[in-house]
Amino acid sequence: MTHEIVVIPGDGIGQEVTPAAVDVLRALDLEFEFVEADAGDAVAEETGEPLPQETYDLAATADATLFGAVGETAADVILPLREAVGSFVNIRPAKAYPGVDALRPETDLVFLRENTEGVYAGHEDRLTQDVSTLTRVVTESASRDLAEFACDYVSDDYDGFTIAHKANVMRETDGLFRDTVAEVAEENGVETDEVLMDAFATHVCLDPAQFEVVVCPNLAGDVLSDLAAGLVGGLGLLPSANVGPERALFEPVHGSAPDIAGEGVANPAATIISAAMLLEYLGYDDEAAAVESAVEATLEEGPRTPDLGGDASTEDVTQAIIDRL
Amino acid sequence: MTHEIVVIPGDGIGQEVTPAAVDVLRALDLEFEFVEADAGDAVAEETGEPLPQETYDLAATADATLFGAVGETAADVILPLREAVGSFVNIRPAKAYPGVDALRPETDLVFLRENTEGVYAGHEDRLTQDVSTLTRVVTESASRDLAEFACDYVSDDYDGFTIAHKANVMRETDGLFRDTVAEVAEENGVETDEVLMDAFATHVCLDPAQFEVVVCPNLAGDVLSDLAAGLVGGLGLLPSANVGPERALFEPVHGSAPDIAGEGVANPAATIISAAMLLEYLGYDDEAAAVESAVEATLEEGPRTPDLGGDASTEDVTQAIIDRL
Ligand SMILES: CC(C)[C@H](C(=O)O)[C@@H](O)C(=O)O
Ligand SMILES: CC(C)[C@H](C(=O)O)[C@@H](O)C(=O)O
Numbered sequence: 001m002t003h004e005i006v007v008i009p010g011d012g013i014g015q016e017v018t019p020a021a022v023d024v025l026r027a028l029d030l031e032f033e034f035v036e037a038d039a040g041d042a043v044a045e046e047t048g049e050p051l052p053q054e055t056y057d058l059a060a061t062a063d064a065t066l067f068g069a070v071g072e073t074a075a076d077v078i079l080p081l082r083e084a085v086g087s088f089v090n091i092r093p094a095k096a097y098p099g100v101d102a103l104r105p106e107t108d109l110v111f112l113r114e115n116t117e118g119v120y121a122g123h124e125d126r127l128t129q130d131v132s133t134l135t136r137v138v139t140e141s142a143s144r145d146l147a148e149f150a151c152d153y154v155s156d157d158y159d160g161f162t163i164a165h166k167a168n169v170m171r172e173t174d175g176l177f178r179d180t181v182a183e184v185a186e187e188n189g190v191e192t193d194e195v196l197m198d199a200f201a202t203h204v205c206l207d208p209a210q211f212e213v214v215v216c217p218n219l220a221g222d223v224l225s226d227l228a229a230g231l232v233g234g235l236g237l238l239p240s241a242n243v244g245p246e247r248a249l250f251e252p253v254h255g256s257a258p259d260i261a262g263e264g265v266a267n268p269a270a271t272i273i274s275a276a277m278l279l280e281y282l283g284y285d286d287e288a289a290a291v292e293s294a295v296e297a298t299l300e301e302g303p304r305t306p307d308l309g310g311d312a313s314t315e316d317v318t319q320a321i322i323d324r325l
Numbered sequence: 326m327t328h329e330i331v332v333i334p335g336d337g338i339g340q341e342v343t344p345a346a347v348d349v350l351r352a353l354d355l356e357f358e359f360v361e362a363d364a365g366d367a368v369a370e371e372t373g374e375p376l377p378q379e380t381y382d383l384a385a386t387a388d389a390t391l392f393g394a395v396g397e398t399a400a401d402v403i404l405p406l407r408e409a410v411g412s413f414v415n416i417r418p419a420k421a422y423p424g425v426d427a428l429r430p431e432t433d434l435v436f437l438r439e440n441t442e443g444v445y446a447g448h449e450d451r452l453t454q455d456v457s458t459l460t461r462v463v464t465e466s467a468s469r470d471l472a473e474f475a476c477d478y479v480s481d482d483y484d485g486f487t488i489a490h491k492a493n494v495m496r497e498t499d500g501l502f503r504d505t506v507a508e509v510a511e512e513n514g515v516e517t518d519e520v521l522m523d524a525f526a527t528h529v530c531l532d533p534a535q536f537e538v539v540v541c542p543n544l545a546g547d548v549l550s551d552l553a554a555g556l557v558g559g560l561g562l563l564p565s566a567n568v569g570p571e572r573a574l575f576e577p578v579h580g581s582a583p584d585i586a587g588e589g590v591a592n593p594a595a596t597i598i599s600a601a602m603l604l605e606y607l608g609y610d611d612e613a614a615a616v617e618s619a620v621e622a623t624l625e626e627g628p629r630t631p632d633l634g635g636d637a638s639t640e641d642v643t644q645a646i647i648d649r650l
Contacts (some may be wrong), residue, residue: 075493103428103530119461124497134461134498136444141455166544168400172449173459198551205428205530205555219491226523227552230530 002031003282006058006065010077011040012256013266014068020268020318021066021275027322028279028287035062039077040070040256050076059249060084064278067251068271071258078251082115086244088145090115090221091153091277092253094228094238099300100308104231107208111228112153112161113221114146114177115242120218138173138217140180147184149243150215160191161213164200164220177217201227229253236267236307237299239274241281248281250274260306264313267305269295272321294324327356328607331383331390335402336365337581338591339393345593345643346391346600352647353604353612360387364402365395365581375401384574385409389603392576393596396583403576407440411569413470415440415546416478416602417578419553419563424625425633429556432533436553437478437486438546439471439502440567445543463498463542465505472509474568475540485516486538489525489545502542526552554578561592561632562624564599566606573606575599585631589638592630594620597646619649 005025009018022034037055044050050073059065059081070077082090090113096102121137154161163181167174178194185192195203197220204211204224208231216224229235238253252270260266272295279288298320304310305317312320330350334343347359362380369375375398384390384406395402407415415438421427446462479486488506492499503519510517520528522545529536529549533556541549554560563578577595585591597620605613623645629635630642637645 079494119491119495122494124495126497126501130465132463132498132501134463134495136459136461138457138459139455166444166547169404169447169544170444170449170459172451173457176451176457198547201526201548201552202555202560205552206559219494222491222523223526223548227526227530230527234531235527 002033003063004033004035005278006062007034007036008039008055008059008065008067008081009036010068010070010256011042012069012071012258012261014040014070014256015261016264016266016314017252017268017271018066018068020314021271023318024272024291024322024325025275025279027325028284030284030287039081041073044073051080056080056084063247064282065247065249066271066275066278067249069252069254069256071256074255079120081249082242085242085247085249087115087242087249088142088245089113089149089243091241091243092221092225092238094225094232096232097237097296097299100233100237102231102233104205104208107228107231109204109208109211109228110213111221111225112146112150112213112215113225114142114216114218116218117142118218136170136173138177140176143177143180144184146215147181148188150181150213151185151188151190154190154213158212160185160193161215162211163192163194164197164214164216164224165194166197166220168196174217181215197224200224204228205231225253234307235270237269237273239270239277241274241277243281248278250278250281264315265306266314267307268314268318269299272318290325291321294321297324327358328388329358329360330603331387332359332361333364333380333384333390333392333406334361335393335395335581336367337394337396337583337586339365339395339581340586341589341591341639342577342593342596343391343393345639346596348643349597349616349647349650350600350604352650353609355609355612364406366398369398376405381405381409388572389607390572390574391596391600391603392574394577394579394581396581399580404445406574407567410567410572410574412440412567412574413467414438414474414568416566416568417546417550417563419550419557421557422562422621422624425558425562427556427558429530429533432553432556434529434533434536434553435538436546436550437471437475437538437540438550439467439541439543441543442467443543461495461498463502465501468502468505469509471540472506473513475506475538476510476513476515479515479538483537485510485518486540487536488517488519489522489539489541489549490519491522491545493521499542506540522549525549529553530556550578559632560595562594562598564595564602566599566602568606573603575603575606589640590631591639592632593639593643594624597643615650616646619646622649
């Protein structure tokens, strides 16, 4: 069965790392049909629209989408695309790789971030000259969907998960989130503990190994996973998956890095690991594992791009990864 | 002129570190009148009310309040107390001290956290069985008050400040916050730059020295300052001040630490540094500096409490600080 994969390189280094990841996928010789689509600052400049309807429609119907990075218009592109694929969970692994300088080399976390609501639901108003409001939305149904996914996610490899929230202040909304997630976990016989998101920020620095899988509301997941990125040495290696019931979108956590764009030295690792998550999502578990090992071996043994202290190009690193498949 | 200082020890180690800080203040022989008041889990258990009206009224009329820590009822106590003193800004320095093990010893940050609104404004509703909402409030006036304070705060010792926000998602509310703060800074000839709060979380881990004073909305300040605590070695050394136009409340950032409460080994440093902030607030700049140096010298040379690898008691450390005044 042929899978249609939409590829959205975007801006800046997105134009370099996304083709690199596609090269890796092509090297596996699977029945993939790649369809390239536009989004981002460059398209916005031309057409006034950072996310063309055609791109939205492609992502909304393809089996999987591989997304690179976009610049200033990031929020205008990625938030609708997450919606296009019907994603209710953003999976963000943050682990330190051997051979890569990390503030906390023992970090090995996975964030399961609610991907549809919270402050991202986006009802804002300017009530008066002085007063603006935003309606933060938390539903039992979205919390339940996330929790069911989390229970399934941890079933093989983990003992349970941690719920991070701020229910001591957001009693009704984060209270509903926490209680629903804990209840679903209990129904499924999955162990949970809970932590306030501010306390998590301190404790993950002091001892990241005490956490494994962290389930959290949308903005908490955004900030806490970026914090974890700081502990493993930056955003350059972090992949992510936006998963929905029928399709999914995969993206590196890093941005379009305009400062190094066009030089051919961007680190393709995060996007290639995102492609490995895509393979796993489509059921190609062996291929996913092979890509991940090839990336890990390359991070450890080189060649390396300049961000990791090497002087190899994006192409060299990509080829080295392909050679190790 | 005699200053009335309300002292609220609270629960757990609050009962140990707060008297320690009062001992230090007494040793300075200033015209202070101390009035002790109750709050926290223990009072709640007795009376059903974690924050007695009398305590609220005392804090609302005293020149300054020194607060220890409370347990489970923390939010029910500290949020109304911040309101009682009319606090619009929470000052949270996070600096690594010589002699203390820190993940990033070069960390030297001050967070100026908006202290009245954001998600803390607290309008929550359960609209249906499925849907709960919280109205996040951002006003131009509160943003302006914070910004004016920030401009004044940086005027002597800093080049400017960084505005941390999430205005790419919360466009109207954090947009209003960012624009207002930037505008006030410009009116006052103060330089600013800005950073998304998620990007801040990564970058402060990678290179904390690139930031100095960080101005942010309420929840962002809560989480990002706790993150900085992780970089300097924990909450045990972090003081804070809740400042209003006419009075202020000073508190260590740490909690009531029930695990070590009653053993007499709690580290009093954060509360004593909070007392130094109180001295500075009341105009006793020399005394404030003396207390801070005495704490720093004691952290570096000992004696030290067990959390810092020593075996001294709270009393030993407090006496050593007093001896160094
Ligand atoms: C670009 C922005 C809207 C986005 C988010 O906040 O989710 C980004 O920070 C991320 O985490 O993917
Ligand atoms: C106890 C809680 C309400 C409080 C807050 O969120 O402000 C605490 O975390 C703090 O930062 O002082």
